[in-house]
Amino acid sequence: MMSPSVIFIAILLLMSAAYYAGRKRALAVAGSRAGLARMHSRPTYYGLLTAMWCGIPALLVFSSWSVFESGIITHLVVAGLPDAIRDLPADRLNLVVNDIRNLVSGNIVSADIDQTMRSAADHYLELQAISHASLAVVILAMTMAAIAILMRIIAPGLRARNQVESIIKWILIACSTIAIFTTIGILLSVLFEAIRFFEKISITEFLFGLKWSPQMAIRADQVGSSGAFGAVPVFAGTLMISAIAMVVAVPVGLLSAIYLSEYADRRFRAVAKPLMEILAGIPTVVYGFFAALTVAPLIRETGIGLGLDVSSESALAAGLVMGIMIIPFVSSLSDDVINAVPQAMRDGAYGLGATKSETVKQVVLPAALPGIVGGVLLAVSRAIGETMIVVMAAGLAANLTANPLKTVTTVTVQIVTLLVGDQEFDSPKTLAAFALGLILFIATLILNVIALHVVRKYREQYE
Amino acid sequence: MDAAANFEELTVGIENTQTASTGPAKAKSGRILFDRDSRDTVGEPFVEDARMTCRDVNVYYGDKQAIKDVSLDIGRNEVIAMIGPSGCGKSTFLRCLNRMNDTIDTCRVTGQITLDGIDVYGKDIDVVPLRAQVGMVFQKPNPFPKSIYDNVAYGPRIHGLAQNRAELDDIVETSLRKAGLWEEVKDRMDQPGTGLSGGQQQRLCIARTIAVSPEVILMDEPCSALDPIATAIIEDLIDELKQQYSIAIVTHSMQQASRVSQRTAYFHLGDLIEVGDTAQIFTTPRHQLTQDYITGRFG
Ligand SMILES: Nc1ncnc2c1ncn2[C@@H]1O[C@H](COP(=O)(O)OP(=O)(O)OP(=O)(O)O)[C@@H](O)[C@H]1O
Numbered sequence: 001m002m003s004p005s006v007i008f009i010a011i012l013l014l015m016s017a018a019y020y021a022g023r024k025r026a027l028a029v030a031g032s033r034a035g036l037a038r039m040h041s042r043p044t045y046y047g048l049l050t051a052m053w054c055g056i057p058a059l060l061v062f063s064s065w066s067v068f069e070s071g072i073i074t075h076l077v078v079a080g081l082p083d084a085i086r087d088l089p090a091d092r093l094n095l096v097v098n099d100i101r102n103l104v105s106g107n108i109v110s111a112d113i114d115q116t117m118r119s120a121a122d123h124y125l126e127l128q129a130i131s132h133a134s135l136a137v138v139i140l141a142m143t144m145a146a147i148a149i150l151m152r153i154i155a156p157g158l159r160a161r162n163q164v165e166s167i168i169k170w171i172l173i174a175c176s177t178i179a180i181f182t183t184i185g186i187l188l189s190v191l192f193e194a195i196r197f198f199e200k201i202s203i204t205e206f207l208f209g210l211k212w213s214p215q216m217a218i219r220a221d222q223v224g225s226s227g228a229f230g231a232v233p234v235f236a237g238t239l240m241i242s243a244i245a246m247v248v249a250v251p252v253g254l255l256s257a258i259y260l261s262e263y264a265d266r267r268f269r270a271v272a273k274p275l276m277e278i279l280a281g282i283p284t285v286v287y288g289f290f291a292a293l294t295v296a297p298l299i300r301e302t303g304i305g306l307g308l309d310v311s312s313e314s315a316l317a318a319g320l321v322m323g324i325m326i327i328p329f330v331s332s333l334s335d336d337v338i339n340a341v342p343q344a345m346r347d348g349a350y351g352l353g354a355t356k357s358e359t360v361k362q363v364v365l366p367a368a369l370p371g372i373v374g375g376v377l378l379a380v381s382r383a384i385g386e387t388m389i390v391v392m393a394a395g396l397a398a399n400l401t402a403n404p405l406k407t408v409t410t411v412t413v414q415i416v417t418l419l420v421g422d423q424e425f426d427s428p429k430t431l432a433a434f435a436l437g438l439i440l441f442i443a444t445l446i447l448n449v450i451a452l453h454v455v456r457k458y459r460e461q462y463e
Numbered sequence: 464m465d466a467a468a469n470f471e472e473l474t475v476g477i478e479n480t481q482t483a484s485t486g487p488a489k490a491k492s493g494r495i496l497f498d499r500d501s502r503d504t505v506g507e508p509f510v511e512d513a514r515m516t517c518r519d520v521n522v523y524y525g526d527k528q529a530i531k532d533v534s535l536d537i538g539r540n541e542v543i544a545m546i547g548p549s550g551c552g553k554s555t556f557l558r559c560l561n562r563m564n565d566t567i568d569t570c571r572v573t574g575q576i577t578l579d580g581i582d583v584y585g586k587d588i589d590v591v592p593l594r595a596q597v598g599m600v601f602q603k604p605n606p607f608p609k610s611i612y613d614n615v616a617y618g619p620r621i622h623g624l625a626q627n628r629a630e631l632d633d634i635v636e637t638s639l640r641k642a643g644l645w646e647e648v649k650d651r652m653d654q655p656g657t658g659l660s661g662g663q664q665q666r667l668c669i670a671r672t673i674a675v676s677p678e679v680i681l682m683d684e685p686c687s688a689l690d691p692i693a694t695a696i697i698e699d700l701i702d703e704l705k706q707q708y709s710i711a712i713v714t715h716s717m718q719q720a721s722r723v724s725q726r727t728a729y730f731h732l733g734d735l736i737e738v739g740d741t742a743q744i745f746t747t748p749r750h751q752l753t754q755d756y757i758t759g760r761f762g
């Protein structure tokens with residue numbers, strides 16, 4: 001039985017065989033040591049070229065075959081079903097197809113197995129076997145043809161090295177394009193859903209409305225919940241929590257980076273830096289319950305002691321803990337840029353009789369500043385995207401307030417609450433999540449672009 | 464970097480076979496040369512009325528010894544040249560004199576170095592005023608990523624040498640003029656110092672150092688990237704500074720050493736091999752290694 005995995009392994013084996021065949025052929029063509037010198041490339045390149053021509057088209061055919069196979073077979077099986085079943089509505093038909101597939105792979109089926117189903121499943125299996133066999137034949141033919149052609153064209157004049165190099169280049173380009181297209185794909189899917197949302201709720205209401213209560217009537221006759229989709233309170237909550245986080249993270253992170261890179265001796269640094277990095281490795285959910293169970297009650301008690309009105313879940317608690325979470329992020333990025341400032345620069349200042357703090361303040365920090373700013377911007381986009389801590393410690397209510405002791409909510413938290421649980425996927429309530437996601441995406445994208453730009457500009461200075 | 468250094472040595476070698484061709488008769492005529500294996504300092508390392516004194520200075524980078532038992536004085540109003548093959552420890556020795564080696568974790572200095580009779584490695588010595596007094600021009604130009612003006616004004620600012628902006632402007636201008644850079648940069652004082660050419664940066668760093676009026680100036684190959692005209696300006700500057708200050712200059716150019724210095728010290732693999740009057744060192748070296756080096760037979 002030619003299963004796909006066997007075929008895949010066979011391709012790999014054929015590729016290595018092709019490599020040796022190509023190499024051997026090149027050596028044979030060259031004949032002698034002097035002949036080798038006349039060959040355009042070294043024998044390994046002829047081997048590589050043969051392997052690539054043998055393997056890459058075969059792998060492409062193999063993967064596209066795997067992608068389309070089940071669709072085509074299903075189509076054929078459905079076409080072979082009795083009219084009575086084929087005329088079922090689309091969703092019922094889907095169930096039947098599912099049953100057939102389950103039957104094929106031996107899973108338990110929801111409906112009773114009747115004769116039509118059984119024969120349909122057999123039909124499916126039969127088609128699958130044919131498909132695999134023909135795939136094997138096609139691939140074998142292709143690889144053999146490739147090897148045969150290469151055997152013929154390997155000659156002293158064949159520029160194998162250049163061809164191998166350019167094939168490698170194209171493989172690399174293909175890989176990076178995958179990453180780019182994935183990003184574009186995510187952006188587009190979010191964008192389309194967001195557009196569907198904006199068809200129901202106007203974009204101005206979304207961007208400038210002051211009330212957020214995304215409760216829609218589930219049934220048309222339900223009363224009293226029309227929903228309000230003004231996202232300003234949500235944005236404001238995100239801004240406030242991120243701002244609190246940055247107020248904590250930037251000074252602490254930056255100053256500790258300065259201490260570590262300029263003042264601490266090597267032994268202390270060797271211990272402290274990994275410790276800081278452990279801080280970065282703690283899962284955010286742990287920070288979340290630290291915020292909810294330790295910091296929030298602490299703030300509440302202190303606040304009550306001072307006669308303030310503090311909610312049990314507050315922006316302050318979430319922001320503080322988020323700031324702690326981001327400290328290692330800021331400090332390790334700043335540490336890197338501070339270390340990148342050439343020692344000669346410090347020597348210049350010391351040589352003029354500057355003190356350590358003068359040198360740090362007037363020479364090292366200005367030189368490292370663009371890099372630090374870049375790092376801080378990256379940290380901000382991290383803060384904006386953070387969800388878990390806020391879900392656990394800041395609450396869910398979308399209050400429009402400037403008081404950090406009150407409950408607020410953020411974009412990410414709203415996305416989570418909108419999409420958790422059973423939802424209809426075309427109600428404004430769920431679509432609102434995509435609109436929020438789009439805004440989040442754009443905001444972090446802009447921040448990252450600025451940050452990368454700033455960091456790059458800084459790099460140029462020393463090159 | 465290395466290629467450049469090699470090239471310089473090469474040209475130096477050629478030049479010196481020429482200069483040496485006037486004198487080898489002396490060398491051959493039975494003058495006693497110290498053997499190649501001898502590592503004791505030949506000549507007179509001490510002067511009366513010394514500005515700085517070094518006694519039995521050893522410098523280690525980790526386990527590796529870079530300077531071995533060097534004793535040397537730097538006199539008042541004198542220019543002392545330090546020459547020697549690449550890697551022999553000239554920069555290392557220079558950096559001991561204003562404790563720049565403190566900034567290198569692995570570096571350890573033993574022995575005694577004094578400035579006007581005060582031990583610069585003493586317990587209660589503050590390196591900040593020391594370095595303002597003993598200024599340094601580094602081997603690699605290292606302008607700050609600030610404007611040209613701020614580069615030169617940096618030292619005077621941190622030491623409060625100017626009462627007001629006009630005085631500061633004045634210090635900046637005179638320093639740049641002395642370093643022969645003023646005409647080239649006077650219209651672009653607010654542009655970054657890092658944007659200057661290598662030779663301009665080198666002169667900027669010289670201007671930056673003399674702006675704080677140090678009393679001893681340590682110059683590590685200050686003219687390595689300069690054309691003959693700029694080199695002449697710097698050499699004039701050195702002559703002028705000598706009237707008031709003491710200067711130690713590291714150079715790979717023996718013409719430069721003989722033009723600007725009164726005394727010359729030859730280093731070899733961490734040892735101070737020979738010190739003496741510049742004229743004597745270049746005409747009648749007494750140590751075989753010195754002679755090999757100045758006649759280009761080194762290596
Ligand atoms: N920071 C350092 N750490 C370890 N070793 C060093 C360090 N700086 C210099 N050295 C070593 O000390 C020795 C002397 O170096 P130094 O820079 O003083 O030579 P130099 O005479 O100035 O050479 P050049 O003419 O090439 O500038 C060399 O062997 C060098 O490898």
Ligand SMILES: [Mg+2]
Binds near residue numbers: 554555602683
């Ligand atoms: Mg040096």
